[in-house]
Amino acid sequence: MSEAKTVALKVPERHTSIVVTSISGPNHVMRELAAGSERNRQRFYVIGDVPSPPEFHLDGCEFLSIAQQKQTGFRIAEASPVRHYSRKNIGYLQAIRDGASSIVETDDDNLPQAAFWEERVRHQAVPLVLTGGWVNIYRYFTEVQIWPRGLPLPSVSAPVPDWASLSVTQVDCPIQQGLADENPDVDAIYRLILPLPVRFRKDRRLALGTGTWCPFNSQNTAFWEDAFPLLYLPACCSFRMTDIWRSLVAQRICWENDWRVLFHEPTVTQERNEHDLMRDFRDELPGYMKNGAIRDIMESQRLQPGVDHIHDNLRVCYQALVAAAIVEKAELSLLDLWLDDLTTALRR
Numbered sequence: 001m002s003e004a005k006t007v008a009l010k011v012p013e014r015h016t017s018i019v020v021t022s023i024s025g026p027n028h029v030m031r032e033l034a035a036g037s038e039r040n041r042q043r044f045y046v047i048g049d050v051p052s053p054p055e056f057h058l059d060g061c062e063f064l065s066i067a068q069q070k071q072t073g074f075r076i077a078e079a080s081p082v083r084h085y086s087r088k089n090i091g092y093l094q095a096i097r098d099g100a101s102s103i104v105e106t107d108d109d110n111l112p113q114a115a116f117w118e119e120r121v122r123h124q125a126v127p128l129v130l131t132g133g134w135v136n137i138y139r140y141f142t143e144v145q146i147w148p149r150g151l152p153l154p155s156v157s158a159p160v161p162d163w164a165s166l167s168v169t170q171v172d173c174p175i176q177q178g179l180a181d182e183n184p185d186v187d188a189i190y191r192l193i194l195p196l197p198v199r200f201r202k203d204r205r206l207a208l209g210t211g212t213w214c215p216f217n218s219q220n221t222a223f224w225e226d227a228f229p230l231l232y233l234p235a236c237c238s239f240r241m242t243d244i245w246r247s248l249v250a251q252r253i254c255w256e257n258d259w260r261v262l263f264h265e266p267t268v269t270q271e272r273n274e275h276d277l278m279r280d281f282r283d284e285l286p287g288y289m290k291n292g293a294i295r296d297i298m299e300s301q302r303l304q305p306g307v308d309h310i311h312d313n314l315r316v317c318y319q320a321l322v323a324a325a326i327v328e329k330a331e332l333s334l335l336d337l338w339l340d341d342l343t344t345a346l347r348r
Helices: 028-039 066-070 075-079 085-097 188-193 225-231 242-255 277-300 307-323 330-347
Strands: 015-021 043-047 062-064 100-106 110-112 123-129 167-181 205-208 220-224 259-270
Touching (some): 015 028, 015 085, 028 043, 043 085, 062 066, 066 085, 075 330, 085 100, 085 242, 085 330, 100 225, 188 277, 220 225, 220 259, 225 307, 225 330, 242 277, 242 307, 307 330
Parallel strands (some): 167 259
Antiparallel strands (some): 100 220, 110 259, 123 167, 167 220
């Protein structure tokens, strides 16, 4: 660990951890995350990669370089490709081994708003969307024509049920996706042709019922312990699809446990890092072409209910994606390493 381990920070035995992956040195966002973590007695991890600076020092933060990741003893740290967002998996495992009871993940360009630090509640009474098929949840948070990254393009303008028609239901939501203001998580097509910034309304949250789909990302997302296996980010796909394809697998497995994915008001403001939008477009092409097929594949899988079956359900889902040539066979080996490392980390 780097000297930044002034995080011997007396956190409670069971606590929330913040996990970020970054190739930058400490910036404004990471300083805010570190300071907020210290104030709220949480742990904050930054997972580096090959281009990360050789020295990284930030009070309130635990930074893991590639070398330090390999020293964790997690087998996936040796096997995971470098220069890939999926190295964030190692941060999840470290947080779990250190006693996290929930994990909030974000990125190094998402500035936390005050509400980001408020206590998250797993069980909530919220409007439930039960349309079946794809739904553009952004339409409930703004009048602007905008859609989340990963939503199939034919579903962008599809009608959604009127807000007043949604039935408020008590739901168990161990995965919760917060929105981002100003520069939200949209695809390259949106950024190339439509205006930003956009701010979302803060007085709504909703959950998706069984059979209803919307991609969620890794930029402002909370997972409770039961759902930790579903954190797994696949490596045998593009940077722009890893969290989106994870979300489709996770949603399908959630149904088996009567879990709902919650979408809630923005609690971060994205100060977006510089991107090559045409490169993003190229990396998103697999999603434009395959997300509909992934949904069909997921819906056709026979899975088993119960937390004890989540590992097996993950294997079934990724085996189906390999059989459909959506991810490479090497993904199955990485998934097995993840599940083995996770089992070890949970023993703490």
